[in-house]
Amino acid sequence: MKTSCYDCHSNNTFYPWYSNIQPLKWWLSDHVNSGKRHLNFDEFNSYSQEEKLKKLDEIIETVKDGEMPLTSYTAIHQKAKLSLSDRFEVKKWVNETKREVK
Numbered sequence: 001m002k003t004s005c006y007d008c009h010s011n012n013t014f015y016p017w018y019s020n021i022q023p024l025k026w027w028l029s030d031h032v033n034s035g036k037r038h039l040n041f042d043e044f045n046s047y048s049q050e051e052k053l054k055k056l057d058e059i060i061e062t063v064k065d066g067e068m069p070l071t072s073y074t075a076i077h078q079k080a081k082l083s084l085s086d087r088f089e090v091k092k093w094v095n096e097t098k099r100e101v102k
């Protein structure tokens with residue numbers, strides 16, 4: 001999750017070398033801001049219970065459908081690609097977190 005999602009969904013955005021190159025810089029910060037608005041792992045604990053469960057379901061869905069991480073991002077950030085076992089881990093994490101939230 002840290003490698004594949006945190007760049008756009010947490011306050012610890014790691015801006016790689018290419019982020020200094022326009023238009024990549026603009027492209028990346030646009031995605032980071034929009035991604036954070038939808039989901040910010042650093043603020044996860046401040047979400048309401050209902051919101052947490054909704055976000056967790058969305059995580060499963062976007063990962064299952066291969067929508068996240070964005071393909072335009074994995075194209076230049078190979079390490080962020082999710083393998084089958086990564087997806088399995090994400091699912092496991094979501095289910096564990098759901099139990100904690102409930």
Ligand code: HEC
Pocket residue numbers: 001004005006007008009030031032034035036038039055058059062063068069070073080082
């Ligand atoms: C390159 C930036 C980027 C990365 C990396 C990324 N996301 Fe996103 N994410 C976005 C953006 C931008 C949105 C806003 C929705 C959109 O515009 O498609 C979003 C939206 C979401 C949403 C909300 C969908 C909705 O309907 O509101 C979820 C859940 C999500 N991402 C999960 C993840 C997970 C899980 C990962 C890692 C496996 C991940 N994202 C990696 C940029 C990113």
